[in-house]
Amino acid sequence: MRPTAPVGITSTALWLPSKRDSATSAVAEQRVEKNVARDLGHPRLPVAYDVSAPEMAVHAAHQALCSSGVAAADVTVLLHAWMHYQGHDLWSPAHYIADQIGAHNAVPVGIQQICNGGAAALELAVARLAMSEGPRYALVTTADRFTAPGFDRWRSDYGAAYGDAATAALLRQPASAGDLLLRALHTVAAPHLEAMHRGTDPFARLPRENSTVIDMRRTKRAYLRHHGSTPFKKANRDMIRCVVQGALCDAGLAADEPRIRFVLLPRLGRKTLEDAWIPTLRDLVAARPVDWGSDTGHLGTGDLPAGLHEVLRHSALGPGDIGLLLNAGAGFTWSCAVVEAPAAS
Structure with a gap:
């Protein structure tokens, strides 16, 4: 978009x-x-x-x-x-x-x-x-x-x-004048992965009837027993690639645009980022991937808006510079925002 x-x-x-x-x-x-x-x-x-x-x-x-x-x-x-x-x-x-x-x-x-x-x-x-x-x-x-x-x-x-x-x-x-500009916000989805958070559980009549504690590990294990890990890993790589390329296209930017200063990662665990996200991004864009979530952990729905706040709070972009902000969620859905700092007055 x-x-x-x-x-x-x-x-x-x-x-x-x-x-x-x-x-x-x-x-x-x-x-x-x-x-x-x-x-x-x-x-x-x-x-x-x-x-x-x-x-x-x-x-x-x-x-x-x-x-x-x-x-x-x-x-x-x-x-x-x-x-x-x-x-x-x-x-x-x-x-x-x-x-x-x-x-x-x-x-x-x-x-x-x-x-x-x-x-x-x-x-x-x-x-x-x-x-x-x-x-x-x-x-x-x-x-x-x-x-x-x-x-x-x-x-x-x-x-x-x-x-x-x-x-x-x-x-x-x-x-x-002075606003951080939202140049693009691109979203893609892979609905066939919804079962990773459903597993083999029946539809319940009330919250937590199937499990007294929300346990996404349990439903993911059930999914992986039937499908293995390869399809999800491939889908994740493909969707990261698709959403970044789509956002750049929407914003009219090339992958090697020198004004792109960073790609902000979602606030996931270090090993997940290093194994799944960073290697894929290195093949996509010249800008460096950055992780600003080590001190907060995953904020549920708040990762991308929290990233916007950090961009503004730390003045992370110089005049005319651009940042990419990534996000993902169960379903699965991936989003990439492209923001641009205002030009010098």
Whole structure:
């Protein structure tokens, strides 16, 4: 997807709780195996003990609005993405967030696309902005809290450990001077891989009827017993290649464009990135792959928006420079965003 008019990323926020769960403690308390902790490469994970995921999203949304100077009443659409339980059974966290921040003129929309939800919400926000006339704002939030006993942040998945966090990104169209420009956001999918998170389980009547703890390792093992690992590894390589090439094409860029300064990796475990992602990217683009997630772990739906925040917070791009941000989620779906720093005034 290439925006029909320039879309500016006006402000962002990454809200992290103050508490941390260290890998050292997790190993000592036998909550994760030593070799698994080593392969993950996360020294610690942020943990929200006393704040819900939607409340974290409200904090992030306030921060993004405050830093932009934009009033909540000016937001026309609010999209909230999440992966894990939001605190109530039949309820819209997107409407709660809009109400809490005073975005009473916004249309709240909830997005559930597992770990690719933040990228999907950004893409839908751009599409919604294109349908309106005049200056307009869209606010994208994500929030996930991976609490025991229903979720084991160290052991519920292969190749990823899960940190609690919320993000917010304020988009506007048309973009203003000084905005980080969203040049393209490309998404591809391989729906035949959905069974990796279903396994051979029957359809349940209520949450966690098949397993008291969310255990993606278990469903993936069931899938791999029937299909082996080769088809998934090939699909992952092919889709990474496809989504990067598609994003570059949408943005009108060559793979060796010297202004591309980096390719930001999803916040997965170190070994997963080194084995599956980095070798594929080296054959695709000249820019270096970078990992900014070692201190947070995987943030559920928030990896790509958190990357946008780090780009702005660290001034990681010089005037006119370009960055690629990658994301992936169960289903499976892959996304690649192309952002460009504003030119020097």
